[in-house]
Amino acid sequence: MDTSSDFLKVMPTDVQWYLEGYVDSSPSFRRIPINTTPFLIGRGRGVNLDLDGTNVSRRHAELFFFDNALLVKDLNSRNGTFVNFNRIGAPTSLKGGDIIHFSTCEFRLGWRSAADTNELYNTSSDVGALPRSLSVESKEFLELMRLEAVIPLFQKIVNLNDGSTIGMEILSRGALMNFYTMPADLLRVAAKMGMEERFCRLLREKGMRTGLTFFGEPMVFINAHPVELKNPDPFMKDLVEIQALYPQARIVLEIPESLVTDLPRMRDLCKEFREQGFLVAYDDFGAGQARLMEMAESPPDFLKFDISLVRSLDTAARARRQMVKMFVKFASELGIITIAEGVETQGEVAAVREAGFDAAQGYYFGRPGPPESFKLSEKSGNDTGVPLD
Numbered sequence: 030m031d032t033s034s035d036f037l038k039v040m041p042t043d044v045q046w047y048l049e050g051y052v053d054s055s056p057s058f059r060r061i062p063i064n065t066t067p068f069l070i071g072r073g074r075g076v077n078l079d080l081d082g083t084n085v086s087r088r089h090a091e092l093f094f095f096d097n098a099l100l101v102k103d104l105n106s107r108n109g110t111f112v113n114f115n116r117i118g119a120p121t122s123l124k125g126g127d128i129i130h131f132s133t134c135e136f137r138l139g140w141r142s143a144a145d146t147n148e149l150y151n152t153s154s155d156v157g158a159l160p161r162s163l164s165v166e167s168k169e170f171l172e173l174m175r176l177e178a179v180i181p182l183f184q185k186i187v188n189l190n191d192g193s194t195i196g197m198e199i200l201s202r203g204a205l206m207n208f209y210t211m212p213a214d215l216l217r218v219a220a221k222m223g224m225e226e227r228f229c230r231l232l233r234e235k236g237m238r239t240g241l242t243f244f245g246e247p248m249v250f251i252n253a254h255p256v257e258l259k260n261p262d263p264f265m266k267d268l269v270e271i272q273a274l275y276p277q278a279r280i281v282l283e284i285p286e287s288l289v290t291d292l293p294r295m296r297d298l299c300k301e302f303r304e305q306g307f308l309v310a311y312d313d314f315g316a317g318q319a320r321l322m323e324m325a326e327s328p329p330d331f332l333k334f335d336i337s338l339v340r341s342l343d344t345a346a347r348a349r350r351q352m353v354k355m356f357v358k359f360a361s362e363l364g365i366i367t368i369a370e371g372v373e374t375q376g377e378v379a380a381v382r383e384a385g386f387d388a389a390q391g392y393y394f395g396r397p398g399p400p401e402s403f404k405l406s407e408k409s410g411n412d413t414g415v416p417l418d
Contacts, residue, residue: 046092046099048129049167050136051221052080060139060223063099068092070131071104084108084132092123099123099138108132126168137167169208170218174231178205181236182397186250186368186390189382196248196281198390199236200397216254225256230267237271237278240400248279250310255285261298269305281331283312296327310368314338314356321359328363334386336371342384343376350384357385 046063061078070078071089080089086106093100102120103110111130112121123129127138173179183197203210209218212232219228233251240249257264272280282302284295299309310331311324315338324332338353357367369381372391381389395403 044140047139047141048078048136049139049222050134052078061136063092066093080131080134085134086132089131093120095120101129106132166218167222169205170215170222170224173203173205173208173215174224174227176205177231177235178203179232179235180204180399181232181239183236183240183400183403184390184397185395185403186248186388187394188388189378189386194403195388196250196279197240197403198250198283199232199240199252201232201236220256225254226263229254229257233267233271237275248281248308250281250283252283252312253285258284258298261301265301265305268307272306279308280306281308281310283310283333284329286311286313286315286335292326299327299329313370321356324360324365325363328360328365331366331368332360333368333370333390336391339369339371339377339381339391340373341377343374343380345380350380354384361385361387 048061048063050059052059052061065077068078069076069088069091070080070085071087072080072085073087076088084107086104086108088104089106090101090103090110093102100120100122101110101112101117103117109116109130109132111117111128112123113128114130123138125138125140129136129138179201180203181199181201184200185194186196186198187193188195201212203212203215209215215228216225219225229252236251237249251268253264268280268282272278284298302309308330310333311329312333313335314324314332315335334353334356338349338356342350342353360367366387367385369377369384369386369389370391372378372381372389372393374393377391378389378393
């Protein structure tokens with residue numbers, strides 16, 4: 030087969046092919062479009078995909094098109110080219126989902142229709158068990174996204190004065206068999222693949238869609254991911270669209286305390302959120318440095334105290350109890366509603382009441398669960414004292 034013929038330089042116009050994987054020592058997951066033919070893989074200058082490693086030959090392999098099909102050819106490399114873990118000795122036809130090794134550098138082949146603007150391009154699922162976490166995680170995560178395989182769970186936030194439920198926090202779990210379930214693990218995979226914002230959007234949309242069917246008119250606490258706040262315009266647009274779909278819901282955005290550092294920026298963000306009708310909560314207060322000045326300069330509607338301040342508060346040293354009480358008093362004087370997170374025992378309930386907290390959240394009041402497991406009280410989130418207009 031003559032790979033230098035003009036015929037082989039014709040690329041299909043209806044399909045966009047990709048290689049996906051980790052290039053060199055970078056922790057970032059990359060998708061490399063195969064946008065020229067032949068597509069040369071090797072080390073150093075003059076290649077389309079430069080792989081830094083002494084076990085990769087300078088001209089290691091090439092991808093090319095023949096009769097509208099994509100093939101790979103090893104260029105007499107020292108350490109070989111492998112397709113689905115089998116070393117090839119001749120040009121080999123490829124299909125979506127194939128695992129390709131250039132020596133020890135591993136990639137998965139993906140594709141999507143050229144007319145499809147959806148970032149989740151198609152891959153096959155018939156490759157079988159894979160030896161490295163890259164292949165398994167990328168394949169399974171894309172499948173999770175395609176199937177929207179997440180289960181929205183909710184944890185109630187309780188008014189400490191009368192026991193009514195003032196709102197629900199969305200705390201979802203992954204639901205793909207034999208894959209991660211906890212959000213922290215899924216966000217780690219999403220970060221490697223550059224899909225954090227898309228994954229967070231899925232959690233929000235499915236959580237709202239599920240919860241509002243059951244809860245009627247609650248306040249819904251939604252976690253904002255740091256990546257989304259770096260470029261908040263798409264995040265804001267997404268929230269506005271969600272609010273339009275569920276106008277009866279009061280959306281509260283939970284911003285991690287660690288991000289409340291740039292006062293002018295945070296002030297602008299809070300202003301933008303409130304102009305769109307959203308409320309703001311600072312989350313994890315006290316997990317790091319308790320930023321009282323930032324809170325005073327740009328006060329939120331809610332302040333959620335981290336579990337590290339709340340846990341065993343009833344048996345804590347007097348100095349710690351006084352410190353927490355001081356923080357609560359300071360927030361209350363600014364008109365902020367205070368919420369104790371991680372309350373698990375009756376003693377902690379008594380302690381957070383004594384400290385002056387307005388509301389609490391934790392296993393004592395109920396573990397995260399599906400919406401059908403809850404029965405909200407007659408009082409709604411509008412009874413918190415937060416102005417709605």
